[in-house]
Amino acid sequence: MTEPTPNPHEVEVEVEVEVDVVIVGAGAGGLLAACELAAGGLSVRVLESRSRSGGRLLSTTHDHMGVDLGATWFWPSEPMINQLVQKLDIATHSQHIAGDAMYHDRPESQRLDGNPLDVPSGRFSKGADHLTTALADLLPTGTVSFDSPVDEISVGETSASVRFGGTGIRCSHVVVAVPPALAVDAIAFTPPLPDSVASLCAATPVWMGTTTKVAAIYPRAFWRDNGLSGSAISHLGPMREIHDMSGPHGSPAVLFGFAPHTAELTETAVTDQLAEIFGPDAGAPTKVIVQNWQQERWTTPAGAEHLTDYQTYGHRLFQSPVLHGRLHWASTETSPHAPGHIEGALAAGRRAATTIRTTLDPSHEQRDTHA
Ligand SMILES: Cc1cc2nc3c(=O)[nH]c(=O)nc-3n(C[C@H](O)[C@H](O)[C@H](O)COP(=O)(O)OP(=O)(O)OC[C@H]3O[C@@H](n4cnc5c(N)ncnc54)[C@H](O)[C@@H]3O)c2cc1C
Structure with missing residues (x-):
């Protein structure tokens, strides 16, 4: 008799810490979101697959x-x-x-x-990545974890968990600051993303990828x-x-x-x-x-050369969180403003951060409007 093959989704994952928000990706979008969330008093953790920050800023x-x-x-x-x-x-x-x-x-x-x-x-x-190293420097020490490729995000009604390298972090919200086509290629979502969102992500070209x-x-x-x-x-x-x-x-x-x-x-x-x-x-x-x-495996998934529909950039489905309103998009491809540019990544990061801050503290939007 052979041993039954374990289902990876059933493997017990040690849940490491609890933070308000986990951000997947330390590019311009992810780091801007992290800075704005941290400045708003929320605890954040950024998980980055590479051993450097910046993503497409190199x-x-x-x-x-x-x-x-x-x-x-x-x-x-x-x-x-x-x-x-x-x-x-x-x-x-x-x-x-x-x-x-x-x-x-x-x-x-x-x-x-x-x-x-x-x-x-x-x-x-001093190079475009001066921007992202300067953003990372604004974050409390230890906020960004390098060599931490996220492979699973599970979202429930009251919290989410983000898994990487056999461990996990529990949080209230997750920001996916990774090109959408790469996210659906490399990360398992539980429950699955709505079909419309999953197919939109898979069809979205990686800018300059x-x-x-x-x-x-x-x-x-x-x-x-x-x-x-x-x-x-x-x-x-x-x-x-x-x-x-x-x-x-x-x-x-x-x-x-x-x-x-x-x-x-x-x-x-x-x-x-x-x-x-x-x-x-x-x-x-x-x-x-x-x-x-x-x-670059952490920029461009296999087959990305066949993705040509740039009309998907800044799509309305990227503007709202999914999976119980806890999963947000923040790569440049998701921004209606300057999609593809660094500016688009910053705008997407800000949109995700503002949505989360407003959800966790509805008085936030009113305060910022009057600031
Ligand atoms: C050759 C080239 C030239 C360009 N020229 C310009 C230009 O002149 N001006 C301009 O405005 N824009 C330009 N761009 C585009 C610009 O670089 C991007 O718009 C911007 O850097 C995107 O930032 P981002 O945060 O959305 O994504 P990214 O920079 O791609 O950041 C995503 C991050 O997520 C990480 N990641 C991926 N998967 C995972 C995972 N599973 N777990 C954890 N982390 C993960 C990646 O390592 C990366 O650090 C250019 C891009 C390229 C490649």
Whole structure:
């Protein structure tokens, strides 16, 4: 006789602690929600699968400045992020847009008259992930647990429990600050999500989740000396779109490009393309970094390249909590305002935090309205 296989849902899970809110994911959305909930006097715990915060904000350091491998820009039209960089005293500089852009549809690329490819935008001088590390620093020590991938969320009428690595945390509310398609791929929900919500999540593309970003670092921003902006559109590839991503005053000097995840991105392919567009100096970077977001299991679930319906972004079903009103969404994809952007993640995090604070203390909304 064989031993019966245990049903994982019946395995006794040691419930570790009790907090008001557990937040799944320490990206911009999750951390903003955590900060606003903690500032409102609620106890929070953030569970993060990676060993770092930031999610799709990822930067490496070069000459004490950031080189972004995920998000790069924020825009003047985005109120939340502009207020936050002021409040958190995040060093920023303007995107370099002066000069002519290039058009690459044959090996001898063409110089355009002016730069139709860039608009004024802000940059994070120490890297975009400075924003999320600054948010995490506002939280009480020990609030964020790294290497803690959540695999099950159970919600009852009076509480919820969030499980990771064989342990669990009981709480009143859960914020899922993870791309919805990844959430339904990696997390078991008990009871199951309503069908309409589960299918919406599964159909929602992960913003930039199937893109590869390439950064080429140079001794100096030589293209600027030639009156070039550093931006280009390419029909030949492997990179399709290229921009200047240098630090303040051009240091460190960096060009970056976006390529589809399927592109062959050998160092030679990258440097040959850059030299064709910007001249021989561009063929000799001191360093090339390739970041393929399709291969990031904590951003992009398998099969995400087939998700193309961006109409799901900010869907009304993401605006209300589900499962007894205890499970809230807070990734950028769920925001009707600036979905896909860092701004959208912040807005989604704030919506989740405000809903929870209002549910736990209905006088909160009234107080904030009169503040
Ligand atoms: C290449 C690229 C370029 C971009 N450029 C820009 C730009 O210039 N400007 C702009 O505004 N936006 C840009 N974006 C988008 C921007 O990065 C995102 O909108 C924003 O970072 C999303 O934040 P988020 O909190 O919603 O999600 P994420 O940053 O994805 O955070 C989710 C977090 O949840 C964690 N997680 C996942 N699964 C689990 C689990 N089961 N348990 C626990 N934790 C889990 C992840 O590790 C991650 O830390 C870009 C993105 C990419 C990839």
